[in-house]
Amino acid sequence: MPPLEPSDLEPRPLVDAETIPADWYVDARFHDLDRVAVLARSWQLVGHASQIPEPGDLLCLTVAGEPILAVRGEDGRVRGFFNVCRHRGGPLALQDGKVSALRCHYHGWTYALDGRLRGVPEMAEVQSFRREDFGLVPLTLVEWEGLLFVCLDDAESNPADLWGDIPGRIAPQSLARSSFVRRVRYEIGCNWKVYVDNFLEGYHLPIVHPELCKLLDYRRYVTELGTAHSLQFSPFLDAGAGSPYRAGDDGADGRAFYYFLWPNTMLNILPGRLQINRVLPLASDRTEVHFDYLYEDTGSPKAEARIAADIDYSDRVQQEDVEICELVQRGLSSRAYQRGRFSAKRESGVHHFQNLLRAAYARAVDAETKRADIG
Template identity: 30%
Template sequence: MKPTILNDEFFASFESSVASIEQAETLPPACYTSKEFYEFEKEALFNHEWLCVGRESWVPQPGDYFTSSIVGEPLLITHGQDGQLRAMSSVCQHRGMLVAEGRGNTRGFVCPYHHWTYALDGRLVNAPSMGKTCDFDKQRHGLPQIKVEVWQGFVFINFDEQATPLAPRLSALDAVLERYALGEAEDQPPESPGRYQWNWKVMFENNNDGYHANKLHHGPLHDFVPSSLARFPELPEDTAGYFRWNGTLHGDASFNATQKALLPIFPKLTEQDRKQMVFANVPPTLSLVLTADMIIYLILRADGPESLEMDTGLLLAPGATADPAFRHKMAINMAGAEEIMAQDWHVDELVQVGLRSRFAPRGRYSWQEGAQHDFNKWLVPRYREGWQRLRTQQA
């Protein structure tokens, strides 16, 4: 029997990852590669934290719905006829078939297997040929409901019925994002998810890494966002997210060959806002890159210790798509963004390979990796709490 890595000594070793950044070291490599640790994370994090599953704008009309899946749980998000946004399991309560796939608009959900029919709020409204079944009560067989909350236009769910609200713990991020007015932005939703063969934390760490900005991405598409202009705020201890500002060498900078914003600027931004970018994470599922004319959002769904699925979408200033040249300007923007992301994803892939090595380090941090340190400060207390819960259950 393979020995477990989950023990007091292993979790005590996390203390060095939340020391001051001048003294801290990275998490143990097993946190990124071990199936056992991923299963632990599912309970310690994903069963209790708020998980982003999409945008409210994906279901603007009554009857609209979209589906998702995270850590093996199929989900259904609906806009009810009563105007309510709901999250529920998409698993039919008869034999386990999924009642919906993809996105669409409907009056209700008919399970294709045996035609059990559910309302938009998850109530079971019809179950054919169940009249002879003893004590069968339709009210007891609705789709299981899941806590849902909307923050900045993003839809979050939580499997923990006792979870505290998300928004109050994102006040520090709200103050930074307020002038971008994400809830009013035009959404360019993802067409289809991408699949990637690395740990979800590798992706999070790279997405908000000020240290590599003009090293890995050295060249005309990124040199105007130098690592030396990264700034990391003091955050509340109970924060549910973290961010960095990164100054730019000129105003209205954007990741394209012109180095300047081509699309309309978010109208409420100040002069200071327009001289910097914001990189924000709401772990374990949402990452944002905010420029003066475009916001890239990444919705991550871990599905294994070394794999994840991710939606990549865009938010634009109101009216951006009305420009007759919008398609051409967007093509220029995306050419730059895609080149940068390809560099990042190649690194993510090779970092994952390196983390499997017997020589994988617990490295030290530069001051420009403040966001990685903030991520550790989010992770480690939750790992400790999860370990204590597990020990209590095993006692």
């Protein structure tokens, strides 16, 4: 456990609060703490149901250092498992794809899509070995509006706290109706919390994204806080034809919803489009970010042009964020910086995230204290 000042774990009102200490972004011990106390105990987005419509379709992912998979069974149900063979730890899946059974890539033990161990080559003479004792280790998986979430350990929050009333807020748009089109991956030289902090405020828009800022009505840009999510909302200004930032063809209002779901999922919702960001810590100063693009209309030639323009535009905005996040990581690593303050008008989302983080660390400290008392 890294050193934690009790005063840093205490939440304070936004107008009076300091940011979390620089060590939390820099010290490798916090990378380990984030894995066990934050990522393993929260709801992690595996993907969207449209990616695995048929039995045998599977998604695999590494979350908090753990290989996991989600697969649709013969009964149509999606199940989550650790992607770890019960023989000697081999992998069942190396990439997203389609399978008729889950066959280990080491010695070929084979599991049914519901996780039961079926085929075990050359094990006939082994004593007291029962196949039913060696099924894949399951993960708790919940599906909401087509989004599939798993939890690696005991969840510390009710999954419904993550989404609150998002469907009502974004109606008539629907997350469930979107279909997956493409993933773009970025590797960034910063701590994952730098990337999340940066996502959670529009304060940097005029300086870092002057072009995007011209498309959004910055004066009407607001942040709303939920239990385990927050929303940044902005109406569009009048964007030109071909821009992803324009009203829907069906006459839907031009507005952007930027949702953050604790601790590392983002849903960026524009008319007819859902872009999901998944923020995966690789090391204290390296982060992988996935941009998954989903659309309501994917087939028409007009849709194809729009999708290409959207992905291209998002990539330009992302490059601006990558550059500033990497520079901020350098600043946070400097001996000159310890803690900062918040703009009460523009950074309530960052404060909200950092308080959820303080609470997760405080629970880890409590658990450690209890273990030490028992010991």
